[in-house]
Amino acid sequence: MTRQSSPSHRSLPRPVRMASVAAAFALFALYLAWHAASDADGAPADEIPLSAALAQGGSNSATSPDASPTPGPTAGLAQESQASDVDNPDLVKRGAYLARAGDCIACHTADKSRPFAGGLPIATPFGTLYTPNITPDPDTGIGRWTDADFVRAMHEGIGKSGERLYPAFPYTEYTRITERDVLAIRAYLNTLVPIHYTPPRNDLNFPFNQRWLMFFWNLFNFHDGRFVPDPKQSPQWNRGAYLVEGLAHCEECHTPRNFMQGLKTSDRFSGAQQAGWSAFNITPDKAGGIGNWSDDDLVRYLSTGVAPGRANAAGPMADVVANSTQYLTSDDLRAIGVYLRSVPPVSGGATRSRDQWGKPADDVTALRGTAVKGVSGAQLFVANCASCHDWSGQGVGGNAPLAYPSLIHNSATGAGNADNLTMVILHGVARRTKDADVMMPGFGDELNDEQVAAIANYVTQHFGNPRAAMTAADVAKLRARQQ
Template sequence: MRRVSRYMTAFALLFCGFSLYVARQAAQEPATRAVEAMPISVARGEGSSTTTDADTHTRRADLVRRGEYLARLGNCAGCHTADPARPFAGGRAIDSPFGRLYTPNLTPDLATGIGAWSDADFLRAMHEGMGRDGERLFPAFPYVEFTRVSDGDVLAIRAYLRTLAPIRYTPPANLLHFPFKLRGLIALWNLLNFEPARFVPDPHQSAEYNRGAYLVEGLAHCEECHTPRNLTYGLSKTRRFSGGTQAGWLAYNITPDRVSGIGGWSDDALMRYLTTGVAAGHASAAGPMAEIVQNATQYLRPEDLRAMSVFLRAQPGVRDLEHVKELRPRDMLGEPAIDDVTTLRGSGVGGVGDAGKVSGAQLFVANCASCHRWTGAGVTGGAAASATSAYESLIHNSTVGASSADNLAMVILYGVRRQTKNADVLMPAFADELDDAQIAALANYVTKRFGNPATATTVSRIADLRAQAQ
């Protein structure tokens, strides 16, 4: 509540700028309408009398395939699918400090989806954050990044979405706190945090760098999770890619900082991570990042993955605020357990109800050691271990070595499910098996024994994480 109050105060103080923004938008609208009035087919050069039906069919099929690839890159299905039986039909909950939003239906259903939208409507939504009826879209939809995507790529996605099976489904209504449910406030938010403009290549950089910038800053919208937020919940312009939060998960620093970022990763390691979800000796994907790997990045072409790596590794290194005083990367911490199992022999079962009275070691041996071994070394996947460890090592593990135990606690609560072309990774969820005190005790044992001894969590923090919509 304190954070929401702070945001409300900020909006109240800045509301005087609203009239300035409205005036500026009014001056720009005639030109915008003129651009939208241009037939899309003319802009693409269609309608030539020399074009055969076969040529048109081939071009349209190519456009749809390209749109499917780009929709994967943007993880459109991940955000707009709540029920796997209703792909792209929306209804997925997104929690924020302002309340809960539900994603809309993207299928071509005329009544509940976007089947009645024109190409111009779709372009305006992607580039300006405006709905078909002129309503402002809540910035949980990342139009801040999508504005950089070219018209051609946006229309390719639109062509692909038209091929989906229409599903008649109306997602639940948003549950936002007052005054954030008022869409008029989004105009003020845009004034502070949004600059509509297409991507412009940097003439001083290589074509590979610019391709990576176009992907990372555009459809991949990496900043939505990996950049911290400012007072108005916009993306920080001074700490780009230095880490953020999403649905209770920490999205780690992906700048080239060698302590808190990916400065110690090679291009190949980053590409393997995006393809398989595992970078041996560094990290394995869980939570929203596992979903990104499963739905999006594993399908990207090698040249696009390398371009993204080149761009990210060329950014300024920014030290994660949680690691300012640290000298070693989180994936360099930890050592195997030696005698914990023998120490437990003959001891009674720990009680429950308070994290300090619960034996984290006992919980680990009972629930985790069969897969991760009681030493914490895990079980490798044989010849493919470099890409897909069967059971992750907890030593030199970026989640276990982090300054916050949030991601470790989230993994224990919700497990890991990550399907790729290389492996089907499944760690069970313990949210229904262990209470908050047990999960806190287990997480604290794992961080202290196998990772960062200074990291600890509390029962109340586990309760907060459990309440996050996934």
């Protein structure tokens, strides 16, 4: 016998099912096309990342570069407020300090002759983002933004025209900043020289160029809300938490990311990769992190870029020191240290601190008169590095501000991988602070991948962690990373 289906479970005829699927797909395609057309109407101010969002806000009406904005019911009040803010020197001074703490200039400056005008390319797994112009230029910057627009961008990641901003702009951290501080930053930005410059449009692969999809990303990775002080903690701890978790957005570089490129909250501050560089573990673990650093070590490192016998800032961290942390007060720097000492320690598998490796080399005399055969890390080191770092690897100048650093007890040479050491060999170091203008030339144009790998391996084997080995292929990958 053939079993008959009851009417309530009988499936729809195949033609009807096919028509339903086609109709649903057509509606979805029209939805995508509508959003794509909305994005194409004008490059949203956040057409870029990190600081880009500073240029996004939240009015409901978009204005084209050549059109005059239509005044809303509060437009006069907003213009009045902005004018009075510019005339408030204390507010502007506070905003300048907070903008330094947030390192806004780093991401929003591609050309130093155009500070804050954006255009800096930021590589992501989904394509390239370009930071926006956040000068008060009315056509290409944020000159027509209201305070409400600016606050909405910082707190919610929503642009002036209602578009969702990409999280390369760390609104996920900035949401914790008080409205008072956000408006102080805005008051400072209003005093900048307007620069008429339109950064390139983002170059993201489909479907990541569809901003509306950020709605789903935010569901899993964004929690809107201001910082709430913990009454069980000291005022110093709360100040440090406010800076680290908010304006300074330390997690953006020092916390690994999940498959959606959101932060892995289970491994906060345990280290991550940034454009080929390692942003090291800064938890209080004594082997994997900075648990053996003193308060003075951390303050000196953040204010000068150097913690003698521990680390020398290079790459993105050198920029953070030069543009941001060197300008923070000693009280704020110490508050940051107090907070970082309280986060859960993460070893990351490390059993020995990265600043506790190495001893002076004593094999240079054996090279004298030796014929050059093949690629020798020792010979390349003596020829290219020893004049500054000494053939023993102990550096020159001790702890003086302009000293050539020791390669012994150095985080870059004692790390579990030689990425930062290799990037320094390739690109050098440029770090300008109030104490010193530090410069090391890069050797990427003079040395090939095999030679760079040979030097890196010689340095790690003699002065650092011998388990951190590089191959020519590894060097080639790092060389290709966008800086």
